[in-house]
Amino acid sequence: MSAAQNLTNRENWLGVENVSSGYGAATVVRDVSFGIAPGEILVILGKNGMGKSTLLNTIMGYVRASRGTIRLGGSDITNRPPHLIARQSVAYTPQEFAIFQDLTVEENLRLGVESDRLLAERMGDVEAAFPVIARRFRQRAGTLSGGEQKMLLLSRGLVARPKIMLIDEISEGLQPSMVTKMAEVLRQTKQKNGVAVLLVEQNLPFALSVADRYAILKIGEIVEQGDAAHADTAATLEQHLRI
Numbered sequence: 001m002s003a004a005q006n007l008t009n010r011e012n013w014l015g016v017e018n019v020s021s022g023y024g025a026a027t028v029v030r031d032v033s034f035g036i037a038p039g040e041i042l043v044i045l046g047k048n049g050m051g052k053s054t055l056l057n058t059i060m061g062y063v064r065a066s067r068g069t070i071r072l073g074g075s076d077i078t079n080r081p082p083h084l085i086a087r088q089s090v091a092y093t094p095q096e097f098a099i100f101q102d103l104t105v106e107e108n109l110r111l112g113v114e115s116d117r118l119l120a121e122r123m124g125d126v127e128a129a130f131p132v133i134a135r136r137f138r139q140r141a142g143t144l145s146g147g148e149q150k151m152l153l154l155s156r157g158l159v160a161r162p163k164i165m166l167i168d169e170i171s172e173g174l175q176p177s178m179v180t181k182m183a184e185v186l187r188q189t190k191q192k193n194g195v196a197v198l199l200v201e202q203n204l205p206f207a208l209s210v211a212d213r214y215a216i217l218k219i220g221e222i223v224e225q226g227d228a229a230h231a232d233t234a235a236t237l238e239q240h241l242r243i
């Protein structure tokens with residue numbers, strides 16, 4: 001069995017097999033393989049420009065895979081349109097602020113669910129995770145602080161009750177107490193709902209506080225991966241992330 005098959009043969013929600021992708025003639029993601037099981041958090045670590053966001057965008061169908069296969073719950077979703085992938089219980093939290101500034105907090109959350117009734121039923125999820133967001137239901141999202149907008153972004157993912165969450169650098173620019181809060185919410189979400197999470201991060205302490213496994217992306221390739229709880233992990237990873 002090849003290394004790639006080993007990684008993707010688990011009972012995975014998401015299976016990425018030998019995937020390459022890029023822009024025009026430039027290949028950015030190179031022969032990447034991994035799998036994520038329900039209730040598991042995998043973090044992809046890497047310095048700026050290594051292809052982390054491109055990998056997430058390839059899974060979501062925004063960037064075309066030139067090679068390989070992406071499976072979700074057993075079905076092949078490679079190069080399917082993003083709106084169809086999102087409908088398969090995938091919540092995507094992109095790196096750039098994907099909040100509609102002129103809409104209220106409530107209207108932004110409403111985009112994560114199919115009906116007002118479902119949102120009302122699931123508001124308890126937001127109250128439990130981020131009470132500050134639940135209190136600002138009618139406030140225009142553009143008036144929230146940067147950290148609050150990130151909480152809103154994650155809340156929108158939570159109310160979708162997804163099977164898998166793809167989260168791009170949620171900790172970037174957040175104060176330490178908010179990073180701790182994000183970690184707590186992610187751990188609870190995976191434990192309570194068995195959600196599979198693919199995190200992209202540069203914040204090593206945050207990543208290791210939530211992840212079950214890690215993979216390091218270097219110039220588009222996974223150069224190392226392993227168990228996040230392993231004693232040697234932090235030192236090894238720091239070396240890879242050093243500028």
Ligand SMILES: Nc1ncnc2c1ncn2[C@@H]1O[C@H](COP(=O)(O)OP(=O)(O)OP(=O)(O)O)[C@@H](O)[C@H]1O
Pocket residue numbers: 023028046047048049050051052053054055095
């Ligand atoms: N739309 C695009 N068109 C052309 N090249 C792009 C595009 N988006 C990203 N790239 C290039 O692809 C490479 C990887 O970028 P990507 O954003 O995936 O990296 P990253 O690891 O997420 O970095 P960062 O942590 O800085 O966001 C970079 O060289 C970048 O310039």
